[in-house]
Amino acid sequence: MADHMHFPLNIAAQYGAVAARHAGFPALLGDGVALSHGQFWRVVNRLAAHLAADGVGPGGLVALNSRNMVVVLTTLMATGLLGAGFVVAGPILARAQVIRPTHFYRTPDLTGHPAVPFRVLHPEWLRDDGPQTVEVPPAAIDPDAPWLYLHTSGTTGEPKFLALSQRAVADRSRAAAVDFPLAQTTFATFFGCTSRPFFARALAALLQACTVVEGIDPDLWLKHGVNFVAASPMQVFRKLEQGRLPRRIARLEISGSRIPAGSARFFLESFDKVFDVYGASETSKSFANEIRLEADGQIAIHGRPQDSEVEIVDPSGQPCTDGKSGQVRVRNSYMVPGYLNAPAASARAFRDGWFYPGDTAYWGQNGELVVLGREDDVINFGGYKIQAGLVDALICSVPGVREAVAFRNPIPATKDAMIAFVVYDDPKLRADVNVDILAKIDRTIGYGLSDRSLRSVMDLPRDEEGLPDREACVQLVLKRARELGELA
Numbered sequence: 001m002a003d004h005m006h007f008p009l010n011i012a013a014q015y016g017a018v019a020a021r022h023a024g025f026p027a028l029l030g031d032g033v034a035l036s037h038g039q040f041w042r043v044v045n046r047l048a049a050h051l052a053a054d055g056v057g058p059g060g061l062v063a064l065n066s067r068n069m070v071v072v073l074t075t076l077m078a079t080g081l082l083g084a085g086f087v088v089a090g091p092i093l094a095r096a097q098v099i100r101p102t103h104f105y106r107t108p109d110l111t112g113h114p115a116v117p118f119r120v121l122h123p124e125w126l127r128d129d130g131p132q133t134v135e136v137p138p139a140a141i142d143p144d145a146p147w148l149y150l151h152t153s154g155t156t157g158e159p160k161f162l163a164l165s166q167r168a169v170a171d172r173s174r175a176a177a178v179d180f181p182l183a184q185t186t187f188a189t190f191f192g193c194t195s196r197p198f199f200a201r202a203l204a205a206l207l208q209a210c211t212v213v214e215g216i217d218p219d220l221w222l223k224h225g226v227n228f229v230a231a232s233p234m235q236v237f238r239k240l241e242q243g244r245l246p247r248r249i250a251r252l253e254i255s256g257s258r259i260p261a262g263s264a265r266f267f268l269e270s271f272d273k274v275f276d277v278y279g280a281s282e283t284s285k286s287f288a289n290e291i292r293l294e295a296d297g298q299i300a301i302h303g304r305p306q307d308s309e310v311e312i313v314d315p316s317g318q319p320c321t322d323g324k325s326g327q328v329r330v331r332n333s334y335m336v337p338g339y340l341n342a343p344a345a346s347a348r349a350f351r352d353g354w355f356y357p358g359d360t361a362y363w364g365q366n367g368e369l370v371v372l373g374r375e376d377d378v379i380n381f382g383g384y385k386i387q388a389g390l391v392d393a394l395i396c397s398v399p400g401v402r403e404a405v406a407f408r409n410p411i412p413a414t415k416d417a418m419i420a421f422v423v424y425d426d427p428k429l430r431a432d433v434n435v436d437i438l439a440k441i442d443r444t445i446g447y448g449l450s451d452r453s454l455r456s457v458m459d460l461p462r463d464e465e466g467l468p469d470r471e472a473c474v475q476l477v478l479k480r481a482r483e484l485g486e487l488a
Helices: 011-021 035-052 069-082 091-096 166-179 198-206 218-224 231-241 262-269 345-351 388-396 428-443 470-483
Strands: 027-031 033-036 061-065 085-088 103-106 118-120 146-152 159-163 186-189 211-213 226-232 247-255 272-281 284-294 297-307 309-313 328-329 358-363 369-374 379-383 384-387 401-408 418-424 452-456
Touching: 011 035, 011 069, 011 166, 011 198, 011 231, 027 069, 033 035, 033 069, 061 069, 061 309, 069 085, 069 146, 069 198, 091 146, 091 452, 103 272, 118 198, 146 198, 146 284, 159 166, 166 284, 186 198, 231 247, 231 262, 262 272, 262 297, 262 401, 297 345, 309 358, 358 452, 369 388, 369 418, 379 401, 384 388, 388 401, 388 418, 388 428, 401 470, 418 428, 418 470, 428 452, 452 470
Parallel strands: 027 211, 061 085, 061 103, 085 146, 103 118, 186 211, 186 226, 226 247, 247 272, 418 452
Antiparallel strands: 027 033, 146 159, 272 284, 284 297, 309 328, 328 358, 358 369, 379 384, 401 418
């Protein structure tokens, strides 16, 4: 049974109980970092004491600007211990202007903004100087008050903020406990230490007395016995393209895009099991597809339901079956009720107790969730409309293509044309590859295009999970058009 089945006053106190039972187990490891759970808990208390001296407490909101994993996790836990809120400081927070922090902190390596009263978190505030406790009146701690503030852009490109209570984060961590067997998992990730995917997995790992390893060096993973890696598909591909790992790692968790069979086979050379997960900030992880190599050498994908309800429904709200595509909707006990600064978006996305992510998908023959793309990512091929995600997959199936993102040309005069940003294995061969791409589009879809453009890029714009950002690609095209005087 998980170590955190009973929820105490707050999530930090909950972790304190875990740390007391597993004080000698490693919590945070990395280049120059080695903290056991007992040591990390003492560091959390020491920082909490300094924050309390600054006036941080229930009702307060700490904004942190740091790229240091230890500082980020320590500050997050310290705010939980004090009953305060936590948000990442940065341009998105400033632009949204919906959340008003009471305290701003940064690490010495970052400058902050001259108009914001940042206080520097000195290294001595995060030393393990022996036992130290922070006393907060029990009545002051509300586990249902907003604690962790996150942002998500969704389909609009504009940041929307949501707030998770400590109880909600504990419930999400409990649901993820199956991925982090108690004191047996050593976890590493490509996701940045201030991103939502990192927070979700790191907190679940800590509450299960597991180990979080900082860094994306495979040699470091093997040195510390990493048995669980989380990343986007392209992040893993680029790390391993020089060769497979010298020793296989038990579990790889990827998210966000369809995985071609060739890539899946490549991943399975270095990992025993690969899980393609589906989730969102609004609901946490909702579903997973297990990708494995069968005895006959074929790649097989099997759906692995989580604790969430996931349905694919038609426009009338009836479940789709027999491989028919429809709209995805999700619900669970810890989904957020809406966004803090976007009532119209909340009304669209949260309806009748369900969250509608805006994705189109269908159920595969083995119960796998096959996501085709966003509902509004549709390309018009001479009157025939097709999901952009399918075009991505079609282009990526052509030899010589590493990655691609297709989208409608946003310039009004060519509204029915397609643009695709393409990352080639060898850019010098792109002319020949482009001939194969266009021929395959015509053969597969059956409709030609009077205007289509394949644009070579070294990399694609990406979101915080390392996934291709289609909306950012559109904005790049519009920006270039303005520079050339094609748009007002």
